[in-house]
Amino acid sequence: MQFKLGAAVLGGMLAMSSAVQAATELVIATVNNGHMIEMQKLTPHFEKANPDIKVKWVTLEEGVLRQRVTTDIATKGGQFDVMTIGMYEAPIWGERGWLKELDFDASYDVDDLLPAIRSGLSTDGKLVAAPFYGESSMLMYRKDLVEKAGMSMPTKPTWDHVAKVAAAIHNKDEGVYGICLRGKPGWGDNMAFLSTLVNTYGGRWFDMDWKPQIDTKPWNDAISFYVDLMNKYGPPGSSANSFNEILALYNEGKCGMWIDATIAASFVSDPSQSKVADKVAFAQAPTKVTPKGANWLWAWALAVPASTTHSDEATRFIEWATSKEYVELVGEEAGWARVPTGTRFSTYENQNFMKAARFASAELQALDSADPEDSTLEPVPYTGVQFAAIPEFQAIGIAVGQQISAALAGKRSVKDALKAGQMAADREMRKARYY
Amino acid sequence: MSNKKSVWTPTYILRSLSAWLVALVIFFPLLFLLVTSFKTELQAIAVPSMWLFEPTLENFTEVQERSDYLHYAWNSVVTSVLSTLLGLAVATPAAYAMAFNPTKHTKDVLMWMLSTKMMPAVGALVPIYILCQNTGLLDTKFSLIIIFTLSNLPIMVWMLYSYFKDIPHEILEAARMDGATVAQEFRHVLLPLSMGGLASTGLLCLVLSWNEAFWSLNLTSANAGTLATLVASYSSPEGLFWAKLSAVSVLAIAPIVVFGWFSQKQLVQGLTFGAVK
Numbered sequence: 001m002q003f004k005l006g007a008a009v010l011g012g013m014l015a016m017s018s019a020v021q022a023a024t025e026l027v028i029a030t031v032n033n034g035h036m037i038e039m040q041k042l043t044p045h046f047e048k049a050n051p052d053i054k055v056k057w058v059t060l061e062e063g064v065l066r067q068r069v070t071t072d073i074a075t076k077g078g079q080f081d082v083m084t085i086g087m088y089e090a091p092i093w094g095e096r097g098w099l100k101e102l103d104f105d106a107s108y109d110v111d112d113l114l115p116a117i118r119s120g121l122s123t124d125g126k127l128v129a130a131p132f133y134g135e136s137s138m139l140m141y142r143k144d145l146v147e148k149a150g151m152s153m154p155t156k157p158t159w160d161h162v163a164k165v166a167a168a169i170h171n172k173d174e175g176v177y178g179i180c181l182r183g184k185p186g187w188g189d190n191m192a193f194l195s196t197l198v199n200t201y202g203g204r205w206f207d208m209d210w211k212p213q214i215d216t217k218p219w220n221d222a223i224s225f226y227v228d229l230m231n232k233y234g235p236p237g238s239s240a241n242s243f244n245e246i247l248a249l250y251n252e253g254k255c256g257m258w259i260d261a262t263i264a265a266s267f268v269s270d271p272s273q274s275k276v277a278d279k280v281a282f283a284q285a286p287t288k289v290t291p292k293g294a295n296w297l298w299a300w301a302l303a304v305p306a307s308t309t310h311s312d313e314a315t316r317f318i319e320w321a322t323s324k325e326y327v328e329l330v331g332e333e334a335g336w337a338r339v340p341t342g343t344r345f346s347t348y349e350n351q352n353f354m355k356a357a358r359f360a361s362a363e364l365q366a367l368d369s370a371d372p373e374d375s376t377l378e379p380v381p382y383t384g385v386q387f388a389a390i391p392e393f394q395a396i397g398i399a400v401g402q403q404i405s406a407a408l409a410g411k412r413s414v415k416d417a418l419k420a421g422q423m424a425a426d427r428e429m430r431k432a433r434y435y
Numbered sequence: 436m437s438n439k440k441s442v443w444t445p446t447y448i449l450r451s452l453s454a455w456l457v458a459l460v461i462f463f464p465l466l467f468l469l470v471t472s473f474k475t476e477l478q479a480i481a482v483p484s485m486w487l488f489e490p491t492l493e494n495f496t497e498v499q500e501r502s503d504y505l506h507y508a509w510n511s512v513v514t515s516v517l518s519t520l521l522g523l524a525v526a527t528p529a530a531y532a533m534a535f536n537p538t539k540h541t542k543d544v545l546m547w548m549l550s551t552k553m554m555p556a557v558g559a560l561v562p563i564y565i566l567c568q569n570t571g572l573l574d575t576k577f578s579l580i581i582i583f584t585l586s587n588l589p590i591m592v593w594m595l596y597s598y599f600k601d602i603p604h605e606i607l608e609a610a611r612m613d614g615a616t617v618a619q620e621f622r623h624v625l626l627p628l629s630m631g632g633l634a635s636t637g638l639l640c641l642v643l644s645w646n647e648a649f650w651s652l653n654l655t656s657a658n659a660g661t662l663a664t665l666v667a668s669y670s671s672p673e674g675l676f677w678a679k680l681s682a683v684s685v686l687a688i689a690p691i692v693v694f695g696w697f698s699q700k701q702l703v704q705g706l707t708f709g710a711v712k
Contacts, residue, residue: 027657032671040501056657059668064652071561071653077568079656188672243673248480251675263673273477273675 023054024313028082029069031062033300034266035133035340036084038330039321045329046320053313062188069305073098078307081314085129087120087299087372091389094123100304100311101126104319112324112344117299120372120383129301130322133263134342136285136366137196137295137386140250140268141257143281145169145176155362159200159225159286162257166233169256178233180255181226184242185405187387187397192296193259194404195386196285198222199293204376205388205396205425210434212425214400215418218289224414227407239409251275259285261298262366265359266337282362284369293375295366296386299342327353342367392432399424465688471681479678494682498669504686507665511690513576514661515644518583519637522591525584527633530595531625535604545596548589556586556649567654574656582654583644590643591636598632599625638698645691662687 030036036059043055058080060068065084072079073093085093093099104110110118113131121129139157146153149168154161166178182193195205203218213219230238233256235249247267249255251274258264271277285295302321304314320326324346330339336356339347341363347353348364357363375385382388387397400421407417429435471479473490498504533541563582564573572578602625610624626633648663655664666687669680 025657029656032669032674032676034671034674037501058656058660060652060664061667061670062672064667068653068656071564075561075565075568077564077573079573244671244675247675248677249482251477252480252482254482261673267674275477 023052024310025054025056026081026310026313026317027056027058027079028084028302028317029058029060029065029080030084031065031300032059034338035300038334038338038340039132042326042329042333046317049320050313050316053317055317073305073307076307078305078309080305081308081310082317083303083305084132085301085303087117087297087301088384088387088389088393090121090129090301090303091123091383092391093303094126094128098306099123099128100306100308100315101128102130102304102315102318104130104315108319108323109346112346114343114345114367116297116367116370116372117343120297121299121301129303130318131299131301131343132322133340134297134299134367135262136297136342136363136370137193137260138262138265138285138362138366139257139259139283140265141165141281141283142169142176142253142255142276142279144279145256146281153281153283156284156291157286159197159288162286163225163229166229166257170233175254177235177249177255179229179257179259180235180241180246180249181230181238181259182242182246183230183234183238183405183408184240184245185398185401186242187394187401189242189401190405191397191401192298192386194223194226194401196294196296197226197288199376199385200286200288200290201225202289202377204378204380205393206380206382206429208379208381210381210429212396212422212429214425215422219418220414222288223404223407223418226404227414230408231410239405261296262342262359262363265363266341266357269357269359270337282359284362284366290377291369292371292377293385295370297367297370297372298386392428392434396425396428399428468681468684471678472685474678474681476675476678479681480675494678495686497679498683498686502665502668502683504665507660507662508690510576510579510659511645511661511663511687514579514583514659515641517576518580518587518644519640521580522584522587522640523633523637526588526591526595526636530592530599531621533592534596534599534602535607545593548592552586552589560653563650564653573654574658576659578654579651579659579661582650583647586647586650587640587643591640594636594639595629595632598629598636602628634698638695642691642695 030039040057043057047053047055066089069080069083069085071077090099110127114134117131117134118127121127121131139153139162141153143153146165146169149165151165151168153165162179168178169176170178182190184190198204198219201218201222203216203222204213207213235241235254241249243260243264246255246258246260247264250258250264250268253276265280265282268274268280269277274280287294302318304311304318308314322343324344327339327344327347327350331350331352336350336352339353341347341357341360348360354360370385372383372385380388382390387393403412403417403421403424406412407414467484470486472494473492474485474488475491475493478485478488533545567573567578606628607620607624610620615623646663647661648667651661651663652667655661666680666684669676669683
């Protein structure tokens with residue numbers, strides 16, 4: 001009897017251990033953004049539907065994530081089965097064969113993805129990363145302040161008009177600054193915004209021979225305007241401000257206007273986070289010489305690295321997390337204002353979402369108008385609105401960003417900053433043998 | 436009537452005030468961190484900062500719900516304690532040899548050991564990453580223990596060497612005269628005499644290993660992450676999570692702060708004994 005009981009217990013333990021062993025452990029690298037946190041919370045739904053998969057999350061700081069993921073892919077480390085990457089990395093890594101092509105079932109409805117986002121995440125027409133949420137940039141302003149100043153804000157304002165509004169609503173004594181814009185150096189920080197400003201001023205990063213154009217007139221006009229505007233109507237210490245710093249200022253009611261990622265709209269209009277939630281209104285990113293490239297395009301996407309040994313399971317997870325059904329799930333579980341946006345037409349056709357998110361139509365309009373293939377007045381050899389999708393861009397963006405941030409802080413003139421930026425970009429492009 | 440001179444001289448008061456001011460400046464970021472961890476996200480971003488508010492524990496609750504704190508804390512305990520013990524096991528005989536049987540190259544060896552700390556860690560990232568990958572040690576506590584031990588070893592050898600140098604040779608010679616072997620001499624004479632030095636060296640290395648972030652962030656993923664990686668995971672490029680980041684930071688430093696509080700005497704002794712020789 002004792003033997004039988006022992007055998008049964010042993011058998012049970014073996015069965016349990018084999019069941020545990022049968023579950024594939026999927027390691028997913030991600031960043032600590034609100035939508036990703038929601039995805040982690042909802043993962044049990046995926047695991048319930050896929051009992052053979054157990055998901056493990058590795059949440060990293062954005063810079064560390066890029067470094068880790070790059071190291072892992074380059075050394076074929078195989079540490080991660082699913083990676084969170086951006087629109088900048090997707091085409092570069094896809095071209096090098098570092099990412100597996102994503103082949104989903106017909107029910108996934110790949111044609112429902114917004115064309116610009118889908119194109120930015122594809123290599124040779126093949127999807128190498130699936131968009132989890134997408135964003136463009138737009139103008140968020142304090143309707144109450146603009147009305148009080150006797151001004152109005154068109155849905156498609158010009159930079160000249162924005163400068164006038166900034167002057168009218170700027171009230172330093174009451175701690176309200178006319179406009180808040182990014183100033184912290186970095187290719188994804190100040191240069192993301194400034195690239196769109198330069199685009200609409202008629203500038204570009206490179207000409208068709210890959211020669212940097214940073215010391216040209218459009219750059220000088222755009223950056224001089226930016227530095228002047230910020231010195232007159234920006235908050236103190238703007239050269240240290242990026243998305244989060246300005247979000248804090250805006251939610252505290254310190255900014256009259258802010259041009260930044262559309263994702264910010266959900267934060268500034270959320271009463272639990274913002275003191276001015278009911279006073280915010282939205283418009284398209286301002287334009288100057290051309291509307292081309294005035295607003296950026298970015299997507300956080302999920303990709304399967306070529307080094308993983310669990311590509312089928314990884315693809316299944318991505319298919320779930322970027323599906324229409326996932327959007328529905330978030331809407332039902334967390335609320336419609338918190339669904340990941342900027343990826344699918346169907347999200348904007350959903351009345352529940354459109355009712356809950358009053359920024360939705362402005363966001364869709366911004367996403368629709370951004371075209372990474374045609375974002376400058378003059379022709380360019382690169383794709384990308386607020387970046388050039390080449391490996392050298394990170395270093396160039398950082399170097400130029402540092403120079404312009406120094407100009408904003410008053411440490412050097414705009415002319416000198418752009419000259420130094422041009423030299424740094426030229427050096428980098430020569431080193432990479434573009435010419 | 437007492438002839439005792441009052442200690443409250445202007446110099447004494449000025450010195451005390453300066454010391455308190457310096458201590459306050461050093462402590463202020465920690466205080467700010469602690470206070471922020473009990474705020475809501477909206478209160479955390481308030482300008483100017485709020486010091487009077489209704490404290491909330493929601494950040495700590497959410498950290499516990501979202502992350503397996505105990506898993507990370509256990510990894511921190513295992514890696515820091517074992518790397519400290521391993522480091523002491525290697526550094527003690529090394530320091531003994533150099534302190535009591537110096538050769539003409541001892542100083543050079545010591546300087547060479549210290550020079551390994553002069554290279555930034557990132558300089559060795561790729562080779563160490565590839566070594567760990569090829570040996571299957573990526574994302575294991577074992578790799579962190581080895582790396583923490585090696586990176587702390589120069590400091591441990593230097594500290595113990597300085598401590599051993601203060602012990603008179605004659606005591607060891609007397610033990611030898613009484614017929615003690617090297618092992619007996621080490622165990623019955625040297626260890627009791629240098630227990631304070633060993634404790635302070637161990638404590639310092641424990642703190643250094645606990646707070647190490649670079650290698651933990653780069654060599655671990657889902658399994659072997661320490662509390663430093665947990666803190667880093669709460670930083671966000673798009674979203675304000677300052678209160679939660681503060682809460683997780685408080686949780687990460689709490690165990691080592693409590694430990695340091697109880698062992699501060701040894702720690703201070705360890706940090707200053709070289710300076711008062």
